[in-house]
Amino acid sequence: MSEQIFRDPRKTFGAAVSAIASEDPRIVILSADSGKSSGFTQFAAEFPERYFELGIMEQGVVGVASGLATTGKIPVFCAIAPFTTARPFEMVRNDVGYMRQNVKIVGRNAGISYSDLGATHHSLEDFAIMRMIPGMTIIAPQDPSEIETAAAAMLAHDGPVYLRIGNDPIPELFEPTPFTIGKARTAREGSDLTIVATGNLTRAALEAAELLSAQGVSAEVIGMPTVWPIDAATLRASAAKTGRVFTVEEHYVVGGLGTIVQEVLSGQPIPVTKLGIPHEYATSGPYMEILAHYGLDANGIAKAVQQ
Amino acid sequence: MTEAGDCRLRAASARANVLRMLRSSGAGHLGGALSCIDIVSALYFHTMRHDPADPRMADRDRFVLSAGHKCLAQYAVLAEAGYFPLEVLDSYGKLGTKIPGHPDMHKLPGIEANTGALGHGLSICVGIALGLRLSGSQGRVFTILGDGELPEGSNWEAFAAAAFHQTDNLTAFIDVNGLQISGTTQDVMNMEPIAEKLRSFGWETRTIDGNDLEQVLAVLDAVPFQTGKPSAVIAHTVKSKGISFAEGDVNYHYWKPKPDELDLAEAEIQATIAALSKAQA
Numbered sequence: 211m212s213e214q215i216f217r218d219p220r221k222t223f224g225a226a227v228s229a230i231a232s233e234d235p236r237i238v239i240l241s242a243d244s245g246k247s248s249g250f251t252q253f254a255a256e257f258p259e260r261y262f263e264l265g266i267m268e269q270g271v272v273g274v275a276s277g278l279a280t281t282g283k284i285p286v287f288c289a290i291a292p293f294t295t296a297r298p299f300e301m302v303r304n305d306v307g308y309m310r311q312n313v314k315i316v317g318r319n320a321g322i323s324y325s326d327l328g329a330t331h332h333s334l335e336d337f338a339i340m341r342m343i344p345g346m347t348i349i350a351p352q353d354p355s356e357i358e359t360a361a362a363a364m365l366a367h368d369g370p371v372y373l374r375i376g377n378d379p380i381p382e383l384f385e386p387t388p389f390t391i392g393k394a395r396t397a398r399e400g401s402d403l404t405i406v407a408t409g410n411l412t413r414a415a416l417e418a419a420e421l422l423s424a425q426g427v428s429a430e431v432i433g434m435p436t437v438w439p440i441d442a443a444t445l446r447a448s449a450a451k452t453g454r455v456f457t458v459e460e461h462y463v464v465g466g467l468g469t470i471v472q473e474v475l476s477g478q479p480i481p482v483t484k485l486g487i488p489h490e491y492a493t494s495g496p497y498m499e500i501l502a503h504y505g506l507d508a509n510g511i512a513k514a515v516q517q
Numbered sequence: 518m519t520e521a522g523d524c525r526l527r528a529a530s531a532r533a534n535v536l537r538m539l540r541s542s543g544a545g546h547l548g549g550a551l552s553c554i555d556i557v558s559a560l561y562f563h564t565m566r567h568d569p570a571d572p573r574m575a576d577r578d579r580f581v582l583s584a585g586h587k588c589l590a591q592y593a594v595l596a597e598a599g600y601f602p603l604e605v606l607d608s609y610g611k612l613g614t615k616i617p618g619h620p621d622m623h624k625l626p627g628i629e630a631n632t633g634a635l636g637h638g639l640s641i642c643v644g645i646a647l648g649l650r651l652s653g654s655q656g657r658v659f660t661i662l663g664d665g666e667l668p669e670g671s672n673w674e675a676f677a678a679a680a681f682h683q684t685d686n687l688t689a690f691i692d693v694n695g696l697q698i699s700g701t702t703q704d705v706m707n708m709e710p711i712a713e714k715l716r717s718f719g720w721e722t723r724t725i726d727g728n729d730l731e732q733v734l735a736v737l738d739a740v741p742f743q744t745g746k747p748s749a750v751i752a753h754t755v756k757s758k759g760i761s762f763a764e765g766d767v768n769y770h771y772w773k774p775k776p777d778e779l780d781l782a783e784a785e786i787q788a789t790i791a792a793l794s795k796a797q798a
Contacts, residue, residue, distance in 0.1 A: 238651070259651060262682070270640045270674030277644020280629065281652060285644075300634060301671070305641055308631045309622060 224249015244289035276305035291317025291333030321460030338465025350409035400430035417508035534593035542610020583638020636669025665697030680719025727752025
C-alpha cells in the first residue's frame with residue numbers, strides 16, 4: 211500500500227460531481243437540506259438555477275428528481291443513506307425504477323458510519339432493498355480516488371444508480387484508474403482463499419490479508435465496488451482458484467454482497483463465509499470501535515479467516 | 518359548434534370508449550374515470566399543446582394523471598384524440614396490453630409518468646415543471662389528483678415545493694367526487710377545507726363544477742391564476758357521471774358490470790352522443 215492520504219468522502223464526492231456538472235448543464239443537484247453537507251456548497255453558489263433546495267422531504271425529492279429526468283436533466287440527490295433509500299423506497303421503485311429515469315441517488319454516511327447517532331441513521335439494508343429495483347446499479351467506492359472515478363461513471367451511465375459513501379476520512383488504496391461499472395478489482399493476488407470486499411471495508415480486508423500473510427496464509431482480495439450487477443466472472447475465477455470465499459461488507463450479513471456472492475457461487479462446492487453486521491439494530495459508539503465490535507476490522511477479519 | 522359543445526361531444530365519445538374497455542376486461546375503475554373525464558377532455562381538446570402524431574414533441578404541454586386508477590379516462594381521451602387505434606381499447610384487461618389498469622409510459626404513447634401508487638404524481642409534476650422552466654420551454658404541466666388521494670403525505674410535500682419554487686407552469690385539479698372505496702371522503706378521512714389548505718400552502722385556487730365544460734374551459738383559459746404561483750382547481754364532480762344509474766354511488770368505484778348493465782350504460786351514452794350531435798349540428 212502506498213503512503214496513506216486520508217480524504218473526506220462527502221467533500222470528495224461533492225467536488226467530483228460539481229466539477230463534471232459545471233461542464234454539463236443537464237446535471238442538477240437536489241437537496242433535502244442535505245446538499246451542503248454533501249459537498250455542494252460551492253456548486254449551489256455558482257449554479258443556483260441548477261441547485262434545488264426542497265427541504266426535508268425525501269419522498270417529494272425523489273418524485274421531483276424523476277420529473278426533472280423526464281425533461282432530460284440528470285438529477286443527483288445526495289443525503290444520509292437511510293433517507294435516500296428506506297424512507298422514499300416506493301418513490302425510488304416507481305418514479306425512478308419503473309419509470310426508468312436517469313436519476314442518481316447517493317446515500318452518504320452509509321453503513322454504520324453515522325455511528326453514534328444510532329440505528330435510525332445507520333443504513334444496513336440499502337444494498338438489499340435497492341437491488342430489488344430492476345435496472346438499478348449499486349456502487350460502493352473503496353477509496354477517495356474511486357469515489358471520484360465512480361461519480362464520473364455514475365453520471366455517464368444512462369439509468370438509475372445508487373451510490374453509497376461513508377462519513378469518516380478514508381485513505382487512498384489504489385492508483386486512480388477509470389471506473390467501469392460492473393468490474394471488480396483484484397486488489398491483492400493470493401492462492402489459499404478469496405476475500406471479497408466492498409466500500410470502506412476493502413481497506414480492512416487488505417490489512418487482514420497482510421496479517422494473514424505473516425501467518426503463512428495467502429489471501430486474494432477482490433474489491434467489488436459495483437455491488438450490483440456483480441462481476442460474476444472475476445468472482446468465479448478467483449473462487450475456483452482458491453476454493454474458499456469470505457465476504458466483507460458494512461451491511462447486514464443478509465441481503466447484501468455476501469448473499470449476492472452466494473447466489474453466484476451456488477451449486478459449486480466452495481464454502482462462503484459472510485462477514486458483516488448481524489441482522490439486528492446495531493449498537494452505537496465510535497465508528498472504528500463498532501467495526502471492531504462486529505469483527506469488521508483487520509484483526510476481526512483475519513481471525514474469522516483463521517477459524 | 519361552441520368550444521364547450523365540441524368538448525362535451527368528445528367527452529361523451531370518450532365515455533363510450535370507457536365502456537368499450539370495460540366490455541373487454543369485464544371490470545375497471547369506472548366511477549373516478551367518469552368524474553374526471555370532462556376535465557381530461559377539456560385538457561386534450563381545448564387547452565394543451567400536443568400532437569398525437571408526435572407524442573414526445575418538444576415544448577408540448579404534459580398531463581400526468583396522479584390518480585392513476587382513473588386511467589380509463591385518459592386512455593379513452595387519448596384514443597379519441599388519435600394517439601392510437603380504437604382497437605387497442607379492446608385489449609384492456611388482457612395479457613400484455615398496452616393499456617394496463619394503471620398507466621405505463623413505456624407501453625403507451627402519450628403517457629408521461631407511471632402513476633397509480635397514490636401521492637406520487639404531483640411531485641413528478643413539480644420536477645417536470647422545474648425541468649421545463651430550466652430548459653426555457655413554454656411547456657406547461659397539468660395533473661389530476663383524486664380527493665381520496667389527498668391524505669397521502671407526499672402530496673403535501675409536493676404542494677409545498679411547488680409553491681416555494683413558484684411553478685406557475687403547473688396546474689393541479691382536485692377531482693372532488695366525494696367518494697372513495699370505503700365510503701364518503703368525509704367519513705374516511707376528511708381533508709376539507711381543501712381550497713383553504715392549498716391557499717395556505719401558497720397555491721392560487723378556483724372552485725368549479727368539474728362536469729360543466731363551460732366552467733372547465735373558462736378556468737383553464739385563466740391559468741396561471743397568478744404569476745409566480747401554481748394553480749389549483751377544486752373541481753366538484755359526480756362519480757360515474759353520465760351513467761344515470763351509477764352516478765354518485767360508491768359501488769361503482771370499481772365496477773364489474775353484468776352484460777345487461779353494460780348494454781344499458783352504452784345505450785345511455787349513445788343517446789347522449791346523438792342528442793349532443795343533434796344540438797351541435
